[in-house]
Amino acid sequence: MAQARKPWFAPKRYGYGSGLPISWEGWTVFISYLVGVIVLPPLLAPFIGFCLIMVATAALLWVCATRTKGGWRWRNGSD
Numbered sequence: 001m002a003q004a005r006k007p008w009f010a011p012k013r014y015g016y017g018s019g020l021p022i023s024w025e026g027w028t029v030f031i032s033y034l035v036g037v038i039v040l041p042p043l044l045a046p047f048i049g050f051c052l053i054m055v056a057t058a059a060l061l062w063v064c065a066t067r068t069k070g071g072w073r074w075r076n077g078s079d
Contacts, residue, residue, distance in 0.1 A: 007069035014077050018064040026067065033060045 008026030009018040021027045041049030
């Protein structure tokens with residue numbers, strides 16, 4: 001029997017998506033993303049920096065979607 005994966009991000013109370021990280025793994029991913037998109041692009045050629053931001057953002061969205069408690073769905077505050 002497959003074991004349920006531990007969530008890394010809390011769901012948003014209202015709307016669609018993830019809230020803040022709730023585990024050290026989530027904080028590691030979140031801080032790594034911020035460092036990657038703030039520090040690295042100015043050191044690279046403009047097109048490469050833009051590509052880095054796009055790939056890092058897509059990766060963050062995928063991790064958040066797969067590791068949010070209850071998954072991504074619309075929430076209206078009553079959940």
